[in-house]
Amino acid sequence: MKRFKAAVVAIATMAGLAVAGAPAQAADTCTAGGGGKYICDYGVKEHALPSGEKEQFLVGLDYAVWTRWTVGKQWTGWVSMGMPDPFGSARAASGVNVKDEQSQGKLRTIIYLQNSNGATVAKTRDGLGTTWWAWDFPNCC
CATH class of the missing domain: 1.20.5 (Single alpha-helices involved in coiled-coils or other helix-helix interfaces)
Known part of the structure; x- marks a missing residue:
């Protein structure tokens, strides 16, 4: 017994x-608008565009960066921006940071994060409606 x-x-x-x-x-694990799942510790970074539209960035459960944006005030679905490989995954305690700067009359947007190797990596878009460049090490932060 x-x-x-x-x-x-x-x-x-x-x-x-x-x-x-x-x-x-x-x-x-948290859920963002549009059903996006992300790692709560990294949060969701919202970025206002000059047109009044918005975009959001988050680190997904796959440790890739995901984004969505508004068109006519309606949100698109989430789109993966990939992992910053071969620079490591997006395991950043600070999440994604966004910076705008003027470059040759265009609004350049740069997102930064700390990768799993501890390095700061960035992805740049040369202007609204243009393609994001590949992940790279930034010249500045």
Whole structure:
């Protein structure tokens, strides 16, 4: 009988650990607008465009950077910007940071993050409606 009670206590203890472990994992995963899942610690970075439209950036559960933007005040779906490989994944405690600068009369947007190797990496867009460049090490931050 003592063995049976010990087995029941052991099973109950293991079940309690499994249940206790589940909420901690769930707390690390958040849902953004449009159903985007992301790592809560990194947050969602919202960026206002001069036209009044907006864009958002987040680090997804795959550790890639994801973005979406508004067109006519309606949000698009989430689009992966990929991982900053071969520079490591987007495991940045600070999340994604956005900086705008004027370059030859165009609004250049640069997103920065710290990769899993501890280096700052960036992705640049030369103007609104243009393609993002490949991940690279920035000249400045």
